[in-house]
Amino acid sequence: MxxxxxxxxxxxxxxxxxxxxxxxxxxxxxxxxxxxxxxxxxxxxxxxxxxxxxxxxxxxxxxxxxxxxxxxxxxxxxxxxxxxxxxxxxxxxxxxxxxxxxxxxxxxxxxxxxxxxxxxxxxxxxxxxxxxxxxxxxxxxxxxxxxxxxxxxxxxxxxxxxxxxxxLKLAYSSYQKVSRVLAAVAYGAAESYGVADELLVIAAKRARSYLVETDYIPKTASRAWRWGPELEDAAALLADAGLPDSLMHAAAATLARWDGNRDEPLDIAEALEALRGERDLDDPS
Structure with missing residues (x-):
């Protein structure tokens, strides 16, 4: 028809x-x-x-x-x-x-x-x-x-x-499109310090998308207390290179939702609850 x-x-x-x-x-x-x-x-x-x-x-x-x-x-x-x-x-x-x-x-x-x-x-x-x-x-x-x-x-x-x-579209776009933006600012920062080629060598070693590695979500939560400050320093690097730093600050603020989870094992559901602010990570119950 x-x-x-x-x-x-x-x-x-x-x-x-x-x-x-x-x-x-x-x-x-x-x-x-x-x-x-x-x-x-x-x-x-x-x-x-x-x-x-x-x-x-x-x-x-x-x-x-x-x-x-x-x-x-x-x-x-x-x-x-x-x-x-x-x-x-x-x-x-x-x-x-x-x-x-x-x-x-x-x-x-x-x-x-x-x-x-x-x-x-x-x-x-x-x-x-x-x-x-x-x-x-x-x-x-x-x-x-x-x-x-x-x-x-x-x-x-x-x-x-x-x-x-x-x-589904926006969930995918939130990763796929923002990751392209992150790639641009990361490359720009490396290029500013003359290490762009070395950055590409490191990146070429990974062929799999982080998006399919859902088992890494709890690991990210357990490391948020260390990764947040690192991303704040990354924001400073970008600012020094004349590049936008707002994505790094936003990522650090997101990681801060997991701060109370310091090295505490969670499953995926618990990690997502904490990310949504639905779980009090300071409450052992």
């Missing part, structure tokens, strides 16, 4: 998704009103069909929102204001926004069912195969899965609760 999809708005990720949908035989509409020349060129290259927003909303079976996260609620409000009230259609909120924001969007669009979605991976270009994670009503989630069948976009349904897909 083929669908008419309204794509809001075709940036680098959205236009690549649009191309995949067109290859599959779906009609993909986009709204050129107020969009940049770059966006127009992307849409034309992807073969998307231009339509004014009211026409797009009236014709589409599915609205796929892939826009800058800050604009997600505004885009949804525009759709709601144009009267997309047919419960047989689907709104796919595929932006990296917090679960409470997704719920506000769902409330604004009701009775149109919303699928909470998130993209992990690069745009589906040149053989790349990102995963579109989905959560929300199962019937509508299955239709979105069908929408992307035989494309380079993989789909994975997480469950029927709105917020699951967004939470």
């Amino acid at each position: 083929t669908y008419t999809v309204g794509l809001l708005h075709p940036g680098s990720m959205g236009s690549a998704f649009g191309t995949q949908l067109r290859v599959r035989g779906h009609t993909v509409l986009w709204c050129p009103d107020g969009r940049s020349d770059t966006t127009r060129r992307r849409a034309e290259h992807a073969g998307l069909e231009p339509a004014a927003l009211p026409e797009l909303i009236s014709r589409c079976d599915v609205v796929l929102s892939l826009c800058p996260p800050a604009a997600a609620e505004e885009v949804a409000a525009q759709v709601a204001d144009l009267g997309m009230v047919d419960a047989s259609r689907i709104y796919v909120e595929a932006n990296a926004v917090a679960p409470p924001r997704v719920q506000r969007i769902a409330d604004r669009l009701a009775p149109v069912p919303l699928i909470d979605a998130s993209v992990v991976g690069s745009p589906p270009v040149g053989g790349k195969t990102p995963t579109l994670y989905l959560s929300g009503p199962s019937k509508q989630a299955d239709r979105v899965v069908e929408l992307f069948e035989r494309t380079d976009v993989r789909t994975h349904v997480l469950g029927d609760s709105i917020g699951q897909a967004s939470a």
